[in-house]
Amino acid sequence: MPDENRLQRISRESNKAEVHGAWERFVRGEDDVHGVRPEVAISWQRSRDQYHIDPFLTEVPGAPDSQAGYSLDQDVVFAELGFCAAAMANGVADAGGVVTIADAGGRILTSWGDRYTRSVANAGGLAPWFSWSESAVGTNSMGTALVACRAVMIRQTEHWAQAFHDWSCAAVAVRDVVSKEPVAVLNISVWRSELPSTTRQWLERAGVRAQSSLRWRAHDSGAELLAVYTHARGRSRQPLAAVDTAGAVVIADERASVILGVPSNTPALDAVGRWIPQLPALIHAARFATTRARTDNGWTGSTQIFTQLADEPSSVEFRPVFCRGELIGHLISFGAVAGEQFPQAEAGGVLLGQPPRRIVALRAENRMVMLQASEVTVAEADGSGVWLHTDNGRLQAAVSGLDKLEADLAGTGSFLRVHRQYLVNLSRVREVERREKGELVLVMDDPTNTMVPVSRRNVRPVRDALSI
Incomplete structure (x- = not known):
């Protein structure tokens, strides 16, 4: 010993x-x-x-x-x-x-x-x-x-x-x-x-x-949001939902659920099981509303966001919900306008007048899938084809090459070429692994935690983009 x-x-x-x-x-x-x-x-x-x-x-x-x-x-x-x-x-x-x-x-x-x-x-x-x-x-x-x-x-x-x-x-x-x-x-x-x-x-x-x-306090807050939503639903003529302070959906009615891409009338009281809306701009807006409401408990506001159902932006109203003096979330109404008018640019979302960028993928039987850029974690070159790693699995992109897709997505500010074979959505990077010889590997937040190597020449741009 x-x-x-x-x-x-x-x-x-x-x-x-x-x-x-x-x-x-x-x-x-x-x-x-x-x-x-x-x-x-x-x-x-x-x-x-x-x-x-x-x-x-x-x-x-x-x-x-x-x-x-x-x-x-x-x-x-x-x-x-x-x-x-x-x-x-x-x-x-x-x-x-x-x-x-x-x-x-x-x-x-x-x-x-x-x-x-x-x-x-x-x-x-x-x-x-x-x-x-x-x-x-x-x-x-x-x-x-x-x-x-x-x-x-x-x-x-x-x-x-x-x-x-x-x-x-x-x-x-x-x-x-x-x-x-x-x-x-x-x-x-x-x-x-x-x-x-x-x-x-x-x-x-x-x-x-x-x-x-x-976790127990968050569950209680979810129950309180559900109660406030239930009371407001009987008086609302607009699509209505309740979201927590981070923008996750606790409950949505039939019309709001279609807009948000979440199940309707299905409460999610536990924080880890709440629904993530398929509208990144709405998440940004909800977090902006949280920041404003925490500094002014009488604040209400509205903005405009693009949805998948219309070519023009839709108005969204945010009404903060408090419980025992603590902000626990918001009631959101689509088509309503009240309080402070804030632009999406201020909330960190999509600029007004600029529709969300779409990526076209191909599915069997000649069917096209219209993906939002935020749904794609990685684009991978395979010969002259491009495969997309998405929240719904692996799909083939309609574009003929990774260079073309990179050019199409240049205006989003989220995608970076990290390897001659890979284009990565930086907002979906979950972890960064550094290996013995200084190589970087990105671990994505998709269901399979896809691992993407970073070429040596791209290490510095990746570090700068991720502030590491």
Whole structure:
């Protein structure tokens, strides 16, 4: 056993030296990250090229005051994480560590640990009201967890700032089940030692427990939206639907369901089972309405979007729905106009006067399928033909070559040629995998999670387009 422990210690020191060498090269501007884990290398890329963080900074900045103000969901999560952190505090203190909870902006709210470790942590900025977002200090467990979809471990020299190379940290972000935006982050840090291998699993379990409370609250909000919709339906002469704050459909009547491309009169109370409307512009508009209603609880508004049923844009009215003072969603009425008139350009959707771009695909028996650009994740060249990976399977494009399709989609701003054989919808990229020799592979969010290689010459354009 002693020999085995010695070998493990030598292996860790060797890996630490290899990562530190890669860090030194990357700081100098080279892109050689051999031996660095992909999630760390991608975070380094953001720290250096997007956030321009000084790798030799010595002080953690204070958090801006604008991060103050909590919702009920945040309070629920903070309370749950507080119980988890307090339960873990004694074990962490024995290992010379500290447990912290930070908000969605990376601002530490509270910490646990013994007096000595906390004094060291406080000197290093691991204290309340300091900001640990990636945009503030670069790669670190709290900031990187806020942009990741799972628990993150950052070991010593993997930190972007050299001042933190004595710390090993791990964190998990708890995300809102509706918007998928982070609410809080739970972090464990140890000084001049390694975290146990079970740390990630413990953090993920703590995150699941905290998020379960949000799922119940989202279900209750769905039930409240259904009740408000039912009451309004008897008085509405327009197609009517209820959507949550992210634009997912909770319930739609017969006429609205045809416009949205979702089942009619079928409630979806659970956040994970809600219907995604086949109108990307409506999702953008709903999120814009959410932003406006959260700053003005008396706000109503309307805009115009193109639907599949008409050549001219249709008016859509948004009426925010609140429950116990919290915004939970909107009632939307097609053909109605009220409140603030906002253009789709402002909401991030399709510009007025510009119909949605369509892609024509071929199905057996001489049938054509009219696809919206948002329904296509990847276009793949096969000889002179082009195959489309879509939400409804693999279909052959009507165009004769990938170059022609790329030219047709140039105005959408969503498609990028990543390989001579592949054209990718950037808005449908779910994950980016970095392999040992620096190659990138994109994992798409279609039902089969299609994996697309990025050619070496296209790595830089892809990084720039995805801000990684």
